[in-house]
Amino acid sequence: MSPDNWIELAQDADTGIETLRAHFRGHAYDPHWHDSYLVGVTEQGVQQFNCRRAKHQSTPGKVFLLEPGDIHDGDAPTEDGFTYRMLYLDPLWLQRELSEVFENAPDNSQLCFAHTLASDPRLAHATSLAFQTLHHGELKIVRQTALDGLLERLTSHLHWRTRYGEDPRLPLVAQKARDYLHANARFDIGLDQVAAAAGVDRFRLTRAFKAAYGLAPHAYLVQLRLSKARRMLSSGAQPATVAMELGFADQSHLGRWFVRAYGLTPAMYRKRCSNLPDV
Template sequence: MRIAPGDGPGGPERIEARFGGQAYAPHRHDTYAIGVTLNGVQSFTYRGVERNSLPGNAIVLHPDEMHDGHAGAEGGFRYRMLYIDPDAIRDALPDGTRSLPFVKECISRDRALCAAALSALRHIDREKTELEWASDISDIANALGRIDPATAPRRTAPADIGAVRLAKQAMLECLDRDLPLGDLESITGQSRFALARHFRAVSGISPHRWLVMRRLDRARAALQTGATLSAAAAEAGFADQAHMTRHFKNAFGMTPGAWRERLNYLASKKP
């Protein structure tokens, strides 16, 4: 079993585990347990019924619900799970929400929920920032809310375009370092979860993802002027060169070194 490094305020516990046979005895949590089956058949008894989760499925276990765990096939199973305080889910839902979401089918292939869970559980070996967690928890809460009609708010306020503009301006001014999330809350007048909702509604992207793309813009500009990879990473606000490379490849399908080589090759072919 692997337990992810501490993530500071706002970061729920994350684990990755591999089991064969009986994994754990009946027990319960005081949190939402949101997970993804990675390999094998993850079997468990939940609300009195035997369940079997296959690779790619999302799992939602509600607070205080008894469950166990065991392998459903030879070879065992591997999964990742995060444990989110119900208060964080409630805070992340839109104003006017009537109740905490309840997902009747604890094994789900809902695209939004699976994507949100995978995003939150990706890169389990590194710490996440408060801004990342605000986006992840907001996406998970909204996915849960869409699945449970009873959670729907009485009314949904329009997106706060002004708050999103203020957030973007503040992040651009501090691009080379992480702006404390509390500062963003003060600047925009929105809670971290409300800001994440408004940001996605206005820009179609989470504030963390928007920030990463602006940092990649700065890194590419630095590389074009001859900066080293490590210098470009530092100038753009990435933790280190490896951090920049991972995001660069995810965004553009190649490493920054390969991108610069291609750029130089194209420049050499110009008449």
């Protein structure tokens, strides 16, 4: 972490919600995704990122809304950089908390955000308030009240998307390759093996996969491992153990990729999210 960049990370013990406040100048992080819903507010500067095949620029007061699996990056196009605060909402927690609001939800569906970037002052205020109470460990009743206010504002930006066993919007080749990567994420697999599983040659595989998911298969595999690494680290696993179980060459290899994607080391992430001492 350079002197121009900093990250503050915490995790709420009751809900599991992670809260992050950070500042970056220049390049912030490489393309990656999260297993959580991301709700964040830009405090200062211009926060530029690519997501869903579009480039977005979030300025102070704007709220960015990302779904689990949304691939995104980040950089500062202006000299003074940008500062933002973020909430990482667990999908099961969000679904449970909104169940009364959406009690008549359609079958075979999932929650999604209508837009990636929103200009909604009330949502921005609710997000900042929820962040403040969680990040600084306010009384439980204060945290719950702030989260209820956030959920109330979020409902105007949520709608239902049908969940398909086989998403017709994505080429079957890419879907087969993705399924193979998920099933074999911890192994040292080659592109030939992925192509064989998808029933095409390597070149057609790469073209189809990038068209569907915005990343080449090898980059997707790395991000898949990093996503699993976050879960293991927040549960208290040691970085060396995580690296070994997820197929990274060693702890340093995991560390290099983790910093590029999230801006902090695996050890720092584990310490701030698990509250467990190093051994």
